[in-house]
Amino acid sequence: MVRAVYERISREFQFSFLLTDVRNSVEKSGLLKLQKQLLSGIWTKKANISDLHEGAMIIRRLLGDKRVLLILDDVHHPSHLKYLAGNQEWFGSGSRVLITTRNEHLLIEHGVERRLKVEELNHDDSLQLFSWKAFKRVYPEEDFLDLSEYVIDYAKGLPLALEVLGSFLYGRDLREWNSALTKLGRVSNLEIFDILKVSYDGLDDEEKKI
Structure with missing residues (x-):
């Protein structure tokens, strides 16, 4: 971000x-x-x-x-x-x-006068926002529910993280989700856009074409 x-x-x-x-x-x-x-x-x-x-x-x-x-x-x-x-x-x-x-x-x-607090979404709102980006519907598809919960936990209620991850995973199958989220867990301290690049670069050539 x-x-x-x-x-x-x-x-x-x-x-x-x-x-x-x-x-x-x-x-x-x-x-x-x-x-x-x-x-x-x-x-x-x-x-x-x-x-x-x-x-x-x-x-x-x-x-x-x-x-x-x-x-x-x-x-x-x-x-x-x-x-x-x-x-x-x-x-x-x-x-x-x-x-x-x-x-x-x-x-x-430190004397910083201008401060902006990023408000975190609760679980239900996070799931709904992510679902709209990843599935174009209000609730995840049943086969993807557990993986969606993993993303919700990872994003910690940050709206931009949920939107970016949802958009990145949209249209991908379970194998691609598992591959991307496994790599996501390995680099959880990096910023979100670098994480997505690592996840994408780690997909094989056939996955990247989708």
Whole structure:
């Protein structure tokens, strides 16, 4: 979902950065690596920064007068914002920093004033929305009911996730559903559009033709 936003508005800025799945990336490789990833898009030198404070200082120095779009997806800890987004002085006039997180208090603590909470659908509404996209009817076909319930649980009530998954699975048979949803479960921490690409790429050639 964040990638769709990024692709739609990134051309309006001098520099655009999308850091997805920040929480998992930090757990696996550390916050310093994310700073280096960000700097690699703006710094001609190899980002041989030694610590987070140095990285923060360089980011601010290089982007302080630039119109920047920075999207941080699945932020989990105050340090993620402190060392990747800093404050308004880090970026030039007209810049935008978009943050997704499950912890609203983290945004309040960082002084983020404009916050949007994505409302989740209940089970029945989720099933109905998904069914309209996947079957063009109000309730799933009987043979697909268990698999539909799996999708409902996976999407966690997020309308866009339900719509995208339903549209992706529309017209496919049980074998294709099982193949796609098996792969979906393996990469549950990736954003939804990347998940769908993995699922589609994993289908065999005959499945892709349908």
